[in-house]
Amino acid sequence: MMLTALSSVEFCTVISSDYPDIVRLAAFIAFVASILTIVVVFVIFYNRVAKLKARKIADEADNIILEELGEHIFNYDSVDDIPEHELKATVRTLNSLKNQSSALRNSVVRLLVYFQKNLTGAVSRIVSSAYSRLRLREFALRKLRSSYWFYKTQGLAEVQAMKDDHSLPEVYKLLKDSNQDVRVAAYTVLLRLKAKDCFDFMVKEPDELSDWHQIVLHDAMVKTEGLEIPDFKIYFSSENTSIIFLSIKLIVDYKQFNAIPKLLSFLDHDDERVRNHLIMALGQLQAENGEDRLIERYAAESIKNKAAILIALGRISSGLAVKFITEKFLEAEHFLVLKCAAAAIFSHPEPLREKILKDLPDLNNEQKAILRHVAEPSNNYGIL
Amino acid sequence: MESFKSGIAFFFEYAIFYYSVILMFSYLMLVIFSLIEIKRYNRRCRYIDYAALLNSQHVPGISVIAPAFNEARTIINGVHTLLSLNYPKYEVIIVNDGSTDNSLHQLIDEYDLTESNFYYHAEITTHPVTKIYKSTNPVYSKLIVVDKENGKSKADASNAGINVSSYPLILCADMDCILDKDTLIKMVRPFVEEKIRVIATGAVIRVSNSCEVENGYLKKVRVPDSYLPLFQELEYIRAFLLGRMAWSKINGLMLVSGGIGLFDKEIVLSAGGYDHDSLGEDMELIGRMRVWMHDNKQKYQVIYIPESLCWTEVPSSLRVLARQRTRWAKGLAQTLWIHRKVFFNPKYKVFGLLTFPYFVFFEWLAPLIEAGGLIYYIYLIITGQIAWVYALILLAFIYSFSVMITIMAILWDEVAGMKYLKKTEVFKLCLAAVVEPLAYHPLTLFFSLRGNFFFFTNRNLTWGVMTRIGFKKKKVDLK
Numbered sequence: 005m006m007l008t009a010l011s012s013v014e015f016c017t018v019i020s021s022d023y024p025d026i027v028r029l030a031a032f033i034a035f036v037a038s039i040l041t042i043v044v045v046f047v048i049f050y051n052r053v054a055k056l057k058a059r060k061i062a063d064e065a066d067n068i069i070l071e072e073l074g075e076h077i078f079n080y081d082s083v084d085d086i087p088e089h090e091l092k093a094t095v096r097t098l099n100s101l102k103n104q105s106s107a108l109r110n111s112v113v114r115l116l117v118y119f120q121k122n123l124t125g126a127v128s129r130i131v132s133s134a135y136s137r138l139r140l141r142e143f144a145l146r147k148l149r150s151s152y153w154f155y156k157t158q159g160l161a162e163v164q165a166m167k168d169d170h171s172l173p174e175v176y177k178l179l180k181d182s183n184q185d186v187r188v189a190a191y192t193v194l195l196r197l198k199a200k201d202c203f204d205f206m207v208k209e210p211d212e213l214s215d216w217h218q219i220v221l222h223d224a225m226v227k228t229e230g231l232e233i234p235d236f237k238i239y240f241s242s243e244n245t246s247i248i249f250l251s252i253k254l255i256v257d258y259k260q261f262n263a264i265p266k267l268l269s270f271l272d273h274d275d276e277r278v279r280n281h282l283i284m285a286l287g288q289l290q291a292e293n294g295e296d297r298l299i300e301r302y303a304a305e306s307i308k309n310k311a312a313i314l315i316a317l318g319r320i321s322s323g324l325a326v327k328f329i330t331e332k333f334l335e336a337e338h339f340l341v342l343k344c345a346a347a348a349i350f351s352h353p354e355p356l357r358e359k360i361l362k363d364l365p366d367l368n369n370e371q372k373a374i375l376r377h378v379a380e381p382s383n384n385y386g387i388l
Numbered sequence: 389m390e391s392f393k394s395g396i397a398f399f400f401e402y403a404i405f406y407y408s409v410i411l412m413f414s415y416l417m418l419v420i421f422s423l424i425e426i427k428r429y430n431r432r433c434r435y436i437d438y439a440a441l442l443n444s445q446h447v448p449g450i451s452v453i454a455p456a457f458n459e460a461r462t463i464i465n466g467v468h469t470l471l472s473l474n475y476p477k478y479e480v481i482i483v484n485d486g487s488t489d490n491s492l493h494q495l496i497d498e499y500d501l502t503e504s505n506f507y508y509h510a511e512i513t514t515h516p517v518t519k520i521y522k523s524t525n526p527v528y529s530k531l532i533v534v535d536k537e538n539g540k541s542k543a544d545a546s547n548a549g550i551n552v553s554s555y556p557l558i559l560c561a562d563m564d565c566i567l568d569k570d571t572l573i574k575m576v577r578p579f580v581e582e583k584i585r586v587i588a589t590g591a592v593i594r595v596s597n598s599c600e601v602e603n604g605y606l607k608k609v610r611v612p613d614s615y616l617p618l619f620q621e622l623e624y625i626r627a628f629l630l631g632r633m634a635w636s637k638i639n640g641l642m643l644v645s646g647g648i649g650l651f652d653k654e655i656v657l658s659a660g661g662y663d664h665d666s667l668g669e670d671m672e673l674i675g676r677m678r679v680w681m682h683d684n685k686q687k688y689q690v691i692y693i694p695e696s697l698c699w700t701e702v703p704s705s706l707r708v709l710a711r712q713r714t715r716w717a718k719g720l721a722q723t724l725w726i727h728r729k730v731f732f733n734p735k736y737k738v739f740g741l742l743t744f745p746y747f748v749f750f751e752w753l754a755p756l757i758e759a760g761g762l763i764y765y766i767y768l769i770i771t772g773q774i775a776w777v778y779a780l781i782l783l784a785f786i787y788s789f790s791v792m793i794t795i796m797a798i799l800w801d802e803v804a805g806m807k808y809l810k811k812t813e814v815f816k817l818c819l820a821a822v823v824e825p826l827a828y829h830p831l832t833l834f835f836s837l838r839g840n841f842f843f844f845t846n847r848n849l850t851w852g853v854m855t856r857i858g859f860k861k862k863k864v865d866l867k
Contacts, residue, residue, distance in 0.1 A: 214583050
């Protein structure tokens with residue numbers, strides 16, 4: 005490099021010379037930049053060597069652990085079948101690995117968590133037993149007590165994967181953490197472990213949940229077998245709009261038809277997005293007794309919600325809203341309304357649909373084209 | 389005359405020096421912000437479990453739009469890659485922009501396409517769409533092929549794709565790009581994660597010229613072998629990992645690259661879609677979307693993620709590079725001119741007070757000032773007025789700083805995720821960083837000046853044809 009050629013002696017000469025200030029400043033910056041460049045290059049290569057070494061150690065550890073578990077543990081049908089001396093020997097080997105370095109310990113934890121997540125039955129119980137005997141819980145608890153949010157979430161993920169009930173007291177402490185990611189991870193653990201108050205967050209969560217948080221919590225609920233599901237309509241009184249969104253999704257997924265009157269009573273909600281979710285939910289639940297309310301709301305709604313009402317009426321397809329849907333189709337000025345009205349017509353069962361189409365007056369080219377469009381089932385996704 | 393001469397001398401000796409110092413300071417700020425943002429992203433990655441997103445039906449649907457013009461060589465592999473992305477709810481829209489080769493026939497044969505009754509509603513005006521095809525094979529139910537008359541711009545084809553799209557998010561990609569399998573899941577994350585509305589996300593684009601590719605999938609990532617792609621790789625690393633990540637940190641992003649960008653369709657439509665006449669249509673769209681959000685008093689974010697999710701073949705010949713860079717420079721000038729009302733306008737907050745002025749002073753004006761400086765140096769040499777020691781120190785000052793910034797960008801790339809496995813490859817990049825300011829930068833400077841000349845003289849510039857060399861290994865046959 006040109007600047008590296010400028011020796012520090014020359015540099016000092018320039019700095020202390022009678023050169024103009026800008027030249028001296030330029031020389032100074034150039035010198036610092038050159039030194040930094042050399043340092044950064046060194047860091048790049050040092051970082052590479054360090055990372056590759058860590059990866060190599062982790063790979064070797066994985067091989068030893070896998071070999072140990074494969075040869076001495078996983079070939080048994082249950083924990084009871086493993087001879088005590090063999091279990092002890094394996095635990096001893098893993099224990100010595102665990103105590104050698106944090107990298108090796110991380111490998112042990114990672115693999116056990118991996119097996120626990122992906123395997124069921126006897127192997128899962130064996131893994132759980134090994135985790136317990138190796139006292140790895142202590143490390144997870146240490147993460148839960150960390151002051152960094154990302155360690156806490158890692159610890160929570162570990163507790164969740166290992167289904168470790170004994171760590172629940174520490175998990176409860178995190179329900180009031182200032183970081184929402186930590187709180188949501190803690191709620192997820194309670195759901196996965198079927199704690200008795202696992203739905204309390206729907207009352208107590210102070211902040212709006214992002215769509216991502218809702219997806220994670222929804223996933224935890226629907227994938228936890230034997231979870232006692234509450235009546236989600238009770239959470240509609242929440243001032244947290246995101247809790248209402250989540251409740252609506254869950255009402256639909258768990259087909260809680262008894263919530264329909266409550267959904268209808270909330271159609272006057274101030275928030276347009278809440279009304280949109282309610283309208284779609286009524287359609288998905290095929291709430292026949294909701295058709296009149298939906299029709300009643302139509303005039304006051306935005307284009308997006310008007311379209312949602314038409315789609316919902318199409319899904320309900322009791323036949324009672326046919327006149328309304330047809331009217332909206334014929335008088336539609338907005339393309340989205342036209343498309344949704346057409347889709348609603350085609351959502352009706354065959355004989356009724358034929359009758360609606362037959363009764364339609366002379367249509368313009370756009371109306372004809374959109375009917376042909378929705379007639380192809382492959383075109384009818386993602387309309388809203 | 390004397391005072392004019394001394395004025396010029398003062399301008400080049402002092403004003404430009406302090407301009408350079410401010411520019412360097414801004415680069416240092418970008419370096420710091422980008423590192424903070426990359427670290428933040430990496431930490432969140434440790435927490436995020438993508439399985440929940442992949443298995444959820446509550447994720448927003450995505451329409452992947454890829455315009456294609458005479459892409460017969462790569463189109464089947466390209467579509468194959470797009471159809472294999474990991475995401476639970478998406479469609480793929482290929483817009484055949486009046487290709488004169490057999491790319492449409494290839495698609496029809498490969499994917500059992502037949503004409504569909506799909507109704508084309510031109511919410512954004514485009515050149516006429518002739519036919520829309522869908523596959524009779526349920527395996528390819530996600531695929532829609534739009535055949536349209538050539539609109540002489542990628543913007544027109546992308547707009548046709550937007551008109552056809554059904555989902556609330558649209559991913560605009562180039563047909564020749566190779567996307568990572570997890571592109572959609574990773575790019576959609578900010579949309580579902582952030583509480584303030586996200587209107588666009590972008591990801592890092594890398595150079596695929598020497599990479600090994602098989603059936604449209606990236607098999608092995610390699611540093612480009614030839615010089616021009618190698619220097620461009622450095623430019624990409626610097627632009628994406630330093631510039632865009634830093635602007636993302638302060639919500640000041642003005643560009644989501646045309647190669648890969650995920651957009652909120654509602655806002656794209658409200659803003660009017662891509663500008664057919666713009667040569668920098670990707671930057672212009674973000675500018676217009678941002679203006680629309682501010683004018684409508686809505687809070688929003690534009691986010692970049694530091695993951696390399698898209699690999700593209702860059703020009704390996706000087707002729708194609710010249711055309712591309714001239715177009716980019718003219719596109720930048722066009723965009724800045726179109727949105728000039730944003731310049732130092734407090735209504736547009738970070739965008740108006742920071743990003744836009746930065747682009748005016750340090751992206752658009754920098755080549756012009758640099759060229760002026762070079763001409764002044766030449767004048768001093770010719771007239772024998774040059775003080776060689778001063779000149780060399782000033783040159784070393786610019787040179788060493790630019791090398792340092794590039795080397796830092798390489799380090800940030802390593803922090804974001806080591807893409808190159810061999811140390812020798814990284815060493816090659818570092819060496820290229822040392823040579824680049826002398827061997828490559830003058831070329832881009834010249835092309836920038838040319839682009840500005842074309843802008844000021846209102847000379848037409850077409851997109852031209854990107855000559856593709858192809859990848860290391862290419863198996864087209866998928867059967």
